[in-house]
Amino acid sequence: MSYADMLQDTLEHIDANLCGELSLERLASRVTFSPYHFSRVFHFNIGYTVMDYVRRRRLAFAASELSGGGKVIDIALNYGFETHSGFSKAFRRCYGCSPETYRIHAHARKPELPSLSHMKKYLSGGIVMEPKIISRPAFKIAGYSIRTTNEDGKNNTEIPAFWGRYVHDGRCEKMHKETFLKNHAEYGACFAMDANGEFTYAIGCEPRDGCAIPAGYEVFDIPAAAYAVFTTPPSDEAGFSAGIQGTWAFIFNEWFPKSGYEYAEGCADFELYDERSMGDSGKTCDVYIPVAKKG
Numbered sequence: 249m250s251y252a253d254m255l256q257d258t259l260e261h262i263d264a265n266l267c268g269e270l271s272l273e274r275l276a277s278r279v280t281f282s283p284y285h286f287s288r289v290f291h292f293n294i295g296y297t298v299m300d301y302v303r304r305r306r307l308a309f310a311a312s313e314l315s316g317g318g319k320v321i322d323i324a325l326n327y328g329f330e331t332h333s334g335f336s337k338a339f340r341r342c343y344g345c346s347p348e349t350y351r352i353h354a355h356a357r358k359p360e361l362p363s364l365s366h367m368k369k370y371l372s373g374g375i376v377m378e379p380k381i382i383s384r385p386a387f388k389i390a391g392y393s394i395r396t397t398n399e400d401g402k403n404n405t406e407i408p409a410f411w412g413r414y415v416h417d418g419r420c421e422k423m424h425k426e427t428f429l430k431n432h433a434e435y436g437a438c439f440a441m442d443a444n445g446e447f448t449y450a451i452g453c454e455p456r457d458g459c460a461i462p463a464g465y466e467v468f469d470i471p472a473a474a475y476a477v478f479t480t481p482p483s484d485e486a487g488f489s490a491g492i493q494g495t496w497a498f499i500f501n502e503w504f505p506k507s508g509y510e511y512a513e514g515c516a517d518f519e520l521y522d523e524r525s526m527g528d529s530g531k532t533c534d535v536y537i538p539v540a541k542k543g
Contacts, residue, residue: 251289251293252364254279255289255290255293255294255364256362256363256364257279258275258278258279258290259294259362259364260361260362261275261278262275262301262302262305262362263305263359263361263362266302266305266306266309266327266328267326267327267328270299270302271299272286272287272298272299275298286298293364294364303338303342304342304505305359305362306327306328307327307338307339307342307343308356308359309327309358309359310323310324310326310327310335310339310347311339311343311350311354311356311501312356312357312358312359313326314347314350314351314356315351315354315355315356315357315401316401317351317398317399317400317401320332320335320336320347320348321335323335323347335347340510340511341542342505343500343501343504343505344500344504344505344507344509344510344511344539344542345500345504345510345511346511346513348398348441348445349441349511349513350500351398352398352403352438352441352447353438353496353499353500353517354496354497354499354500354501355404355493355496355497356497356501377478377479377481377495377498377503379476379477379478379503379537380476380477381474381475381476381477381539382474382475382477383472383473383474383475384472384473384474384475384536385472386469386470386471386472387454387470388454388455388467388468388469388470389435389437389450389452389453389454389455389467389468389470390428390452390453390454390455390461390465390466390467390468391423391435391450391451391452391453391465391466391468392414392419392450392451392452392465392466393448393449393450393451393466393468394406394407394410394448394449395446395447395448395449396446396447396449397444397445397446397447398441398445398447399445403447403449407436407449410449410451411436411451414451423452423453423465424453426462427459428455428456428459428460428461428462429453429454429455429456430453430454430455430456430457431453431454431522432453432522433453433454433520433521433522433523434451434452434453434520434521434522435450435451435452435453435454435470435518435519435520435521436449436450436451436518436519436521437449437450437451437452437468437470437516437517437518438516438517438518439468439516440513440514440515440516448468450466450468452465452466452468455467468516470516470518471514471515471516471538473512473515473516473538473539474512474538474539474540475536475537475538475539476499476503476507476509476536476537476539477534477535477536477537478495478498478499478503478534478535478537479532479533479534479535480492480494480495480532480533480534480535481494481495481532482529482530482531482532483529483530483531483532484528484529484530484531485528485529485531488525488531491531491532492519492533492535495535496535499535499537507539508541508542509539509540509541509542510539510540510541510542511537511538511539511540512538512539512540515538516538517535517536517537517538518535518536519533519534519535519536520533520534520535520536521533522534
């Protein structure tokens with residue numbers, strides 16, 4: 249068996265036994281290599297140490313189950329993590345955010361069967377987009393909000409429905425006639441989750457400094473933060489939503505694990521819809537993710 253065949257067989261064996269006992273010694277013995285030699289061959293070709301790859305693969309499957317709404321602790325135990333905190337720490341190291349934050353924003357399909365040839369291509373590059381890293385001072389938005397939860401994926405239906413009501417029940421038109429607005433760019437902001445798994449999602453615009461805000465509007469404080477700012481790919485109206493969802497998936501599934509950054513907890517992330525989001529073609533928006541360098 250060639251090294252390539254051996255490694256491909258090992259990758260498939262790992263996937264088939266993620267919920268069982270996997271160790272460097274067992275995997276090396278299976279292909280009749282010494283642990284040292286096996287670890288060197290594996291790392292050179294795959295780009296990770298053996299057990300780091302196993303851990304990342306377990307987390308990738310766990311991420312797909314998070315998207316399906318399972319309980320975090322049940323998912324953690326299924327993939328060999330003994331505690332919620334241990335799973336959360338490992339998940340944050342890999343994906344740059346907590347499992348709860350990932351569940352709000354990202355959706356992961358069940359990972360495909362690993363391919364050694366594809367993996368080598370993937371490890372050589374493949375970055376879809378690079379963000380700008382900026383610092384932004386604290387600011388406010390005024391508008392409307394809902395409380396929602398990621399339990400059973402409710403946020404994935406309740407937030408789009410909230411946007412639909414906002415656009416069609418007169419609130420959008422009313423707000424954009426107000427004189428307190430700094431401009432007409434709209435924010436869709438997601439605030440920190442509470443202990444019950446609920447969080448606030450707000451739609452609003454920036455008010456002019458010192459301007460009185462009429463009754464009927466809520467005011468939200470966006471803390472100062474460093475942000476990774478991603479611009480969604482240009483699309484027509486039909487593809488705009490899919491482009492935004494694809495950008496979120498790229499951020500949490502592709503960019504964070506390689507970036508050296510992690511999600512800065514206690515801040516707000518948001519989408520910014522300005523004049524580039526208007527019209528029937530070439531529509532884009534910016535996604536702002538609060539980040540901190542991994543310590």
